[in-house]
Amino acid sequence: MIHFVGAGPGAVDLITVRGKKLIEEADVIIYAGSLVNPELLKYAGKDTEIYDSAKLTLDQVLGLMKAADDEKKNVVRLHTGDPSIYGAIREQMDYLDGEGIPYDTTPGVSSFCGAAAALNMEYTLPGISQSVIITRMEGRTPVPERESVEALSAHGATMVFFLSAGDIGRLVEKLISSGRHKDTPCALVYKATWDDEMKFVCTLDTLEKTALDYGINKTALIIVGETVAQTGYEKSRLYAPDFSTGYRKGQES
Known part of the structure; x- marks a missing residue:
């Protein structure tokens, strides 16, 4: 299984609970070393294989994924922020689809x-x-x-x-x-x-x-x-006394 995981913006404690758990359980981690905080790798197990994708080509990254999947290993592909924003994940997913390799995505804080x-x-x-x-x-x-x-x-x-x-x-x-x-x-x-x-x-x-x-x-x-x-704005109508919602009836003036 390949897990695309959003590492968050930088601070180690801004990774999601799910993302941290996947790192702890990973057999292989491929992380974007140019942007991901390396402190997150401290959550990995002592026997986890760790690769810095900043030094690799796409084909090399995909090769690592395929080899790990052949050995029934869990892989975390650790992307900076949220993988859906400038993460170049679609090209990886297309390859995995073609190879019949299952994957999922854990969002992160952008x-x-x-x-x-x-x-x-x-x-x-x-x-x-x-x-x-x-x-x-x-x-x-x-x-x-x-x-x-x-x-x-x-x-x-x-x-x-x-x-x-x-x-x-x-x-x-x-x-x-x-x-x-x-x-x-x-x-x-x-x-x-x-x-x-x-x-x-x-x-x-x-x-x-x-x-x-x-x-x-x-x-x-x-x-x-x-x-x-952060100046000159209008207050939100949602909390105005005369504004009705599905949870609160507005007061007539």
């Missing part, structure tokens, strides 16, 4: 949630933004044209950029050219929830300088939008 926690921030503030766009800027690998920074920015929603800290200057140019004002609130969160986490609230025109000043060019999330300021 780093975009860890970043919000670091900032004590709510992404969806009534009257400001009720949507969150999780995306990345094109780099060595492209994105569909309909999902360009400019196209998505036009919605005015809160934006969370993964995998884009290496070229913040170009990201800023794209956002401003799409209509975002240079004073748009932004946040830069480096290694959210890790011991060496850094977090900064700035504006679009100071975002690049902030990153340069602190040497941040990878392993960071960039949050753009008015919600970063």
Whole structure:
């Protein structure tokens, strides 16, 4: 059995109870060493085979899975954050489907949630933004044209950029050219929830300088939008005295 497990954003105690249990029971662990906190491997048994996929090709990872399955071993494929976001899991699952190898997925806390926690921030503030766009800027690998920074920015929603800290200057140019004002609130969160986490609230025109000043060019999330300021929002109607729900009858004024 292959278990795809979300390792969480970084802090060891933010892995799920289920994920921790699967690590403890694994015969083989293949972990994304460039991003997963290695402290999580302390939960593994003393005889567990451990492989760092940062040093492997896809074919090598799949080969390890197949060999372990042939020997009836339990495998944990440990991905950073939640496997469903930039986890490249579909290509692994397609191979397993083709080989008739069973697998399941254990979700994890994504780093975009860890970043919000670091900032004590709510992404969806009534009257400001009720949507969150999780995306990345094109780099060595492209994105569909309909999902360009400019196209998505036009919605005015809160934006969370993964995998884009290496070229913040170009990201800023794209956002401003799409209509975002240079004073748009932004946040830069480096290694959210890790011991060496850094977090900064700035504006679009100071975002690049902030990153340069602190040497941040990878392993960071960039949050753009008015919600970063956490001001000027409307209170939720759900808790208003005159708002009825299936659990509470609203009071007439």
